[in-house]
Amino acid sequence: MRAEGVSPWGTLVFEVMSQQTPIPRVQPIWERWMRDWPGPADLAAAPTADVLIAWDRLGYPSRALRLQQCAAAVAARPGGRVPADMDELMALPGIGPYTASAVSCFAYHRRVAVLDTNVRRVLARTLDGREFAPSSSPGRRERSRAESLLPDDGEACADWNVALMELGALVCDQRAPRCEACPLASECAWLAAGRPAAEVRPRGQAWAGTDRQARGRVMASLRAAHVEGRPLTRADALSAATLPGADPAQASRAVDGLVADGLAVADPVTRDLGLPG
DNA sequence: AAAACGGGGAT
DNA sequence: ATCCCAGTTTT
CATH class of the missing domain: 1.10.1670.10 (Helix-hairpin-Helix base-excision DNA repair enzymes (C-terminal))
Known part of the structure; x- marks a missing residue:
């Protein structure tokens, strides 16, 4: 978070959650998250299923997986502390240029431009x-210009x-x-200049009918099954993944993809699905 | 360089 | 019912 009294780890968690999700939706999840797992070692030691359930529908569950991997990497560092340097931050799982700059500046008051x-x-x-x-990600030009605008003092940055x-x-x-x-x-x-319109409008992603929607349905079923203490049969998973009027191959692609990504585990005998331990 | 990756809110 | 939003990893 970008406030006083928040640990560097708390800042990192907040910025990771904010990568694709508006603050109002992040805030309550972050509060409970930090209460349950105040430090990186706490999150690293948690059952991954609990992490995925706590993540709820913040989006892209693989980001929750990487955040837990990041927690383990930070816990393994000297003192278990979050690094302040951009390069060390970006070496952590799930941390790219944006999150590295946000943590470096907000948690450590480094003089870094945060380009979201x-x-x-x-x-x-x-x-x-x-x-x-x-449209692409910020390049050298953009970054150096943004840096030239920064105040001299880190806290002011x-x-x-x-x-x-x-x-x-x-x-x-x-x-x-x-x-x-x-x-x-x-x-x-x-x-x-009279607010001239851009020639090409940035094109948003399609959502309805995509594999992402099918995967999201399966994740929702997996979370529900887990809290009820039961496995999800493969048939039920495929049923959840089947979108109206979709390619029949999509459902199995979604389920198998989740297993391949480590977001779900399949029993080798029954093929029942569950969240990772 | 481009694609994959969720899910909700505004219009 | 449509449109729109965002950063990291993988290909």
């Missing part, structure tokens, strides 16, 4: 006069990064920017 999609959009609009950042992230999330909205409420309106190149 909201910040990239704010900079693209105010400085480049473009509606969106170039944390405030700066949080401010830009919030501005992008709440005011400089992707679809409906509230320029009338924007503190940067008078200096914004995009607003000055």
Whole structure:
């Protein structure tokens, strides 16, 4: 979390959860998570099934798996402490450039730019006069420019990064920017240019009918079966994975994929499915 | 460079 | 009923 009194590990957990999920949905899960598993060693020692159930529907259950792997990696470090350096952070499972920079800055007040999609959009609009950042991930140019804007003091950097992230999330909205409420309106190149629309709109992912939806249905059944203390038969798993009007091969692909990803385990004899121990 | 990977909320 | 959102890993 980006607040006082939160441990570096708590910050890391919060930022991992926030990777694809809005803060309001993350907050209650994070509170309970940190109560149950305050430190990396606690999470590393927990049954993976409990971790996946606590993760609930935050999205992409493989991220919960990696977070537990990350906990083990951190617990194995000297003092069991979260590293402060970008390179050491990025070497941890599930930690990429975004989370590494967020932890480095928010937990350790390192002078690092935190470039999430909201910040990239704010900079693209105010400085480049473009509606969106170039669609790919931030490159050298973007990062060095963002760094050149940072305050000198590390603590001020944390405030700066949080401010830009919030501005992008709440005011400089992707679809409906509230320029009338924007503190940067008078200096914004995009607003000055009349808010020109980008040639290519970023295309969202399809959801209905995808393998991801089928996998999500199976995960929901696995969680329910686990809390009821029963296994899930393969037939029931396939049934859960069968979407209306879908390719018949999709269900088995979804179930087998979950097993391959370590999100489900299959009994070698009965083929019953369960969450990993 | 591109695809795979959930699930909810706004419109 | 549609559209939209995000960072990490794998291919």
